[in-house]
Amino acid sequence: MKTSSSSLAGWEPWMRRALRLAALAEGQTSPNPLVGAVVLDSNGILVGEGFHLKAGLPHAEVGALRQAGSDALGGTLVVTLEPCCHQGRTPPCTEAVIAAGITRVVVALKDPDPRVSGEGLKRLSEAGIEIITGVLEIEASYQNRFFIHRVLNGRPWGTLKWAMSMDGRIALPNGFSKWISCDESRGWAHRLRANCDAVIVGGGTVRADDPLLTSRGQREPEPLRVVFSRTLDLPKKARLWDLSVAPTLIVHGPEVVRPKKLVDHVEHLEVPSSEPRELMKALALRNCNRVLWECGPTLAAAALKQGCVQELSVVIAPKLLGGSSARTPIGELGYRSMDQAMLLDLDSIELLSSDVLLSLLIK
8 A cells, every 4th residue: 555654744734624624523423433624626725625424424525525526636635534445324435535536645543443444545545546644643533532442442432520529529418419510510511411422320310310411402412311220210200201302211231120111202221231331332332432421429430440431521619518428429449559549641621610620531
């Protein structure tokens, strides 16, 4: 395969534009990746651009080539991910690139999907197209970390989110928790849900809080609301059972002697065991690239121990709640020495009015 890695920096401005285009579809493309593309004519002038909006719709390369039309002949395609070479819901992008007369393809990231995995670039190279790879590869990998994680591990990327006081409490000793965070933080939480494919809670959260778990209209359709229950001890009435607002799925293990469905129109799914890793496998099969854990301390601890969480999103409010019996975000992890502690990398810090938002990656 004919490839080139020379003069990568010269292509970075166009690749940054392609990455910005890809970001316009955040939270909408699962199980597909985020992809953006630009087409330059033979003189290096922008003549087309596009991004993948959602699964089943044209890929970014096709949209950009359609916009460019005949001006693509002899030109360059700059794309954030290797063009696909297989027939899925849409035709292979490699054939569209070849048919358009493109002479150079600049790629940020090779596609980890085993159906592609370098074969797309090989097909283009065999057609006589110059290939340049690795332009802003780190940035492109970060942008598509959810997709890459699912493809490589067979389960979605997990984000665990909570809001707490300065002394690490998520509720008062009497269980009262509304509201620890400020209005701006709650708006951020809705945006976070909009960028996830599913939101997960346990039965205890449903019983205690009766949550709605929607993006408040910031995503269409709303993310799947998942109730993961070991006992199916769930209330007969709950806002999650209103499917006119958003879809809901009740998931449980085989040990539950399932009674008559609590609500006939809410789907139930049995997984091999009542463990978070089995839930994540099931959600990967339902085309989820990223899921949000908004659960209580016990389920949060289980998800962490089983590698079902890759990042933490923590809102810290400038309040002291006190109380030795007050709830903390995470239950027992079983550590007995400091060298067992889970290590984190700080990804970002953001101010949300009076609150502080920490984004942390699990090492």
